[in-house]
Amino acid sequence: MRLKVKDYMTKDVVVVKPDQTIKEVIDLIEKTGHDGFPVIDDNGIVIGYISSRDLLRKNLDTKVKDVMSKKLIVAREHMDLRDAARVMFRTGRSKLPVIDEKGKLIGIISNTDVIRSQIERADPKKVENLRKTIESVHNVKTELKRGKIEVDRIIPTQTKVYADELRGRVYELKKGLAEPVIVIKKGGKYYLVDGHHRVVAAKKIGIDKLDAYIIEVPENVELGLEKLVRKKGIKSVRDIQVLEDATHPLVEITFKNSK
Incomplete structure (x- = not known):
């Protein structure tokens, strides 16, 4: 594509x-x-x-x-x-x-x-592959949209982000370079699939809405993400912990390769 x-x-x-x-x-x-x-x-x-x-x-x-x-x-x-x-x-x-x-x-x-x-990880091809995977696994039809989504309505699916990566995402958002996040919409809930650092960065600098790829699924589908969220007790972006003393794995790889 x-x-x-x-x-x-x-x-x-x-x-x-x-x-x-x-x-x-x-x-x-x-x-x-x-x-x-x-x-x-x-x-x-x-x-x-x-x-x-x-x-x-x-x-x-x-x-x-x-x-x-x-x-x-x-x-x-x-x-x-x-x-x-x-x-x-x-x-x-x-x-x-x-x-x-x-x-x-x-x-x-x-x-x-x-x-x-060129720096986006959430390109249209990746999103389309995810949508097809959901349809295949759950035997349902989904709908893909592109639009703005309120940061406070996003439900994260991981609980930790890295401070160094977060600083980079803050910079990208301020410069208008950050890629869209990917969310799965079920009913009135938006489960975050890709873009946790971007969401935390947006909350940090007061951005209310983010550009997003939105994959809408039928309400009768039981997503694995829902089970994960319930198990970890995640409700909003405020539940994400910023790891100040740890380095993002990608940065560690870069350091190692430069030695």
Whole structure:
């Protein structure tokens, strides 16, 4: 299963209009931290792109339409993510607007998204394999969704995480690089399959919701995860212990290989 642009693009895109001023764009850069924005018309059609470089030595009252780049390089949602990465690398672009067949903006893909796709352990292929395994073992049909889930509603299935790995996950979340968690939804409960460090990191820095792959199973299915949770008395992320003096096994392997 090849990764597509739609799997990693941002759908909630910050945009500007052609009649806005340079001053407004600068204010938007300061507010969002972005270095550029798609320019759309009243119908949502992409008509240009304005970057921080376009703002240099320009009068603050200058209109976006007078300095924006009209020579657009765009992506489509079903485009192979690697092809989009090649385009960005060869053209020096850090972002590509994603458009539909009518030229309407539906998302944006960035080099950060490409990096995230390479460090993710919870990629679409892994999730699909897990879903098929659940269906095979329990002889049921499941439904796979992608969406936001409240951290406080997540029920962990392990009780310990490593402090060093946790620091890395905090950094990734702050930079927008962390991959989605994987949960199994049964009734109104969400059992965490993958992403315990991410969940603890989110709770630590005050993030209320996380991106997640959600595998929904019928309520009559008795999951092994449920038995484990009941046995260990796990109810929420607060029941996870952070191991301060222990090192994550992956770090130990790295240290050993570097000697």
